[in-house]
Amino acid sequence: MTFMTSLTGLMRLFRPRTAAEGGLADGRPHPLLTVVAALIAVANLVDTGNLLMNGWFSLDDPRYALMGVCSLAGTACLVVATPFIGRTPYRAAHVVCGIWLVMCCVPASLLTSSWTLMLNVLLAIVVTAHGNVLAGQIAFDLCVLTPLVTGSIADVVHPDYLMVVLCAFIMVCLNAVMAVIVAASALRRRERDQWERDQRLRRDQVVHQLHDDVANRLSYVLLRLQRDERDDRGGRDGGRPDRDQEMVQDVRGALDSTRRAVHVLSGNEGADAAGAGVGDPADPSGESGGSVCDETSWDALRALVTAESARLERIGFTGTVVMPQSVPTGLGRADLTMAASFLKECFANIAKHADPERGYALGVSGRAEGIVVSLADTPKRAGAHGVDRDRPAEGASTGRGLAYYRDFAERRGGSLTIEEDAGNWSMTALLPC
Structure with missing residues (x-):
C-alpha cells in the first residue's frame, strides 16, 4: 500500500x-x-x-x-x-x-x-x-x-576524457537551470492558487454578508409594517413618522450594502469608498449602511448588540443582554466579523420566531478559544428556531440560518448546540476567531 x-x-x-x-x-x-x-x-x-x-x-x-x-x-x-x-x-x-x-x-x-x-x-x-x-x-x-x-x-x-567532462558540466548546468525553473514555477503556482482561494473566500464572505444584511433588514421592515398594521387596527398610531423614517433608513442601508457587494464582486475594490458618506464602514450594526466585509472589533460588537436590542424593543420585545464592557483577554485584535454576522442572525431569529411577551436572554462573552454566545427565549411555535430549518415561515427570510454557523463553528473546532424543552428554546455557540 x-x-x-x-x-x-x-x-x-x-x-x-x-x-x-x-x-x-x-x-x-x-x-x-x-x-x-x-x-x-x-x-x-x-x-x-x-x-x-x-x-x-x-x-x-x-x-x-x-x-x-x-x-x-x-x-x-x-x-x-x-x-x-x-x-x-x-x-x-x-x-x-x-x-x-x-x-x-x-x-x-x-x-x-x-x-x-x-x-x-x-x-x-x-x-x-x-x-x-x-x-x-x-x-x-x-x-x-x-x-x-x-x-x-x-x-x-x-569519448575522450575532455568530452566526458564537458558533457557532464553541460548536463549539470542544464539540470541546475531546470531545477530553478521548476522551483519558480511551483512557487508561482502556489501563489496563484493561494490568490484564487483568497478571492473565492472573499467573494463567499461578501455574498453571505450581503444576504444576511439585506434579508435581516427587510425582515425587520416587514415586522415593523405588521406591527404598524396591528396598531392602526387598535387605534394606536403614535410615532408613525419616526417608524417610517427608520424603515426608510433600513431599506437604504440594504441597497447600500448591495451596491458595495456588487462593486467588490465585479473587481472594483476601490469603489468601496464611493459610498463612504452613507455611513461608517466600521459600524457592524448596519444602522449606517456599513461595509459588508470590514473587520469588527469588540467595541463595534457591543454597538451592534445595543442597536439590535433597541430594534427589538421598538417592535415590542423585552429582554436581558449581558456583555462585558471591557475587551476579553485574547480578543484585542481578533477579527469578530463572523461573530457580528452570527449575532445579527440571532436577533433576526428572535424577532421572527420568539414570543414578544415572554422576552429573551442573550449573553455574549469572549475567551481564548473565541466568542461564546448564549441565547434563550420562548418560541411562538415549536421548532421555529430549529438549526436545520430551511424554509422560512410566512415568507420572511432571516439570512443564512443557524445551520450555516453551526457548520462554520464545527469546521474550526467550535460548536453550536440547541435545546428545546417544554416550550423553552436555548442555544449555546462557540465561534472561533
Missing part, C-alpha cells in the same frame, strides 16, 4: 499541465506543432532515402543487414509517431522519447541512423517540458546520457 501511494504521488509529480492550467489540449490539432512534426517526418524520410541510395548497408553481410533493419525499423516508428505530437502532444512526445531510448539500447541502430532523428526527440523533449518542466528535464537527461553510456559499453562510441 505504501509503495502504491508513493507511486501515485510520483505520477502526480510528473503529470503534464491540463489545458485549463495553460498546457496543450489532447485530441485537438495544434497547427504549429502539426506543421513542425510533419516537416521533421519528411526530413527523416528524405535523409533515410538518401542513405539507402548511397549504399547505407549491404544485405551480403548479416551483421550490417541486421544493423540496417534495426535502423530502418526505428526510423519508421519515429516517422509514424512524430506527427501525432500535433494532435496528442504529451502522449506522442512520451512515445517518441521511448522509441529513442529503445534505439539507444541497440547502439548501432541509433548511431548509424539519419541525423534528423535528433530533431524528433528534441521536439518531443520541448513538448514534454512545456507540460511539466521536471518531466522534460528527466527526458532530456535520459535521451542524452543513454546513447553515450550504451555506445561506450558496446565499444561503438569512444
Whole structure:
C-alpha cells in the first residue's frame, strides 16, 4: 500500500499541465506543432532515402543487414509517431522519447541512423517540458546520457576524457537551470492558487454578508409594517413618522450594502469608498449602511448588540443582554466579523420566531478559544428556531440560518448546540476567531 501511494504521488509529480492550467489540449490539432512534426517526418524520410541510395548497408553481410533493419525499423516508428505530437502532444512526445531510448539500447541502430532523428526527440523533449518542466528535464537527461553510456559499453562510441567532462558540466548546468525553473514555477503556482482561494473566500464572505444584511433588514421592515398594521387596527398610531423614517433608513442601508457587494464582486475594490458618506464602514450594526466585509472589533460588537436590542424593543420585545464592557483577554485584535454576522442572525431569529411577551436572554462573552454566545427565549411555535430549518415561515427570510454557523463553528473546532424543552428554546455557540 505504501509503495502504491508513493507511486501515485510520483505520477502526480510528473503529470503534464491540463489545458485549463495553460498546457496543450489532447485530441485537438495544434497547427504549429502539426506543421513542425510533419516537416521533421519528411526530413527523416528524405535523409533515410538518401542513405539507402548511397549504399547505407549491404544485405551480403548479416551483421550490417541486421544493423540496417534495426535502423530502418526505428526510423519508421519515429516517422509514424512524430506527427501525432500535433494532435496528442504529451502522449506522442512520451512515445517518441521511448522509441529513442529503445534505439539507444541497440547502439548501432541509433548511431548509424539519419541525423534528423535528433530533431524528433528534441521536439518531443520541448513538448514534454512545456507540460511539466521536471518531466522534460528527466527526458532530456535520459535521451542524452543513454546513447553515450550504451555506445561506450558496446565499444561503438569512444569519448575522450575532455568530452566526458564537458558533457557532464553541460548536463549539470542544464539540470541546475531546470531545477530553478521548476522551483519558480511551483512557487508561482502556489501563489496563484493561494490568490484564487483568497478571492473565492472573499467573494463567499461578501455574498453571505450581503444576504444576511439585506434579508435581516427587510425582515425587520416587514415586522415593523405588521406591527404598524396591528396598531392602526387598535387605534394606536403614535410615532408613525419616526417608524417610517427608520424603515426608510433600513431599506437604504440594504441597497447600500448591495451596491458595495456588487462593486467588490465585479473587481472594483476601490469603489468601496464611493459610498463612504452613507455611513461608517466600521459600524457592524448596519444602522449606517456599513461595509459588508470590514473587520469588527469588540467595541463595534457591543454597538451592534445595543442597536439590535433597541430594534427589538421598538417592535415590542423585552429582554436581558449581558456583555462585558471591557475587551476579553485574547480578543484585542481578533477579527469578530463572523461573530457580528452570527449575532445579527440571532436577533433576526428572535424577532421572527420568539414570543414578544415572554422576552429573551442573550449573553455574549469572549475567551481564548473565541466568542461564546448564549441565547434563550420562548418560541411562538415549536421548532421555529430549529438549526436545520430551511424554509422560512410566512415568507420572511432571516439570512443564512443557524445551520450555516453551526457548520462554520464545527469546521474550526467550535460548536453550536440547541435545546428545546417544554416550550423553552436555548442555544449555546462557540465561534472561533
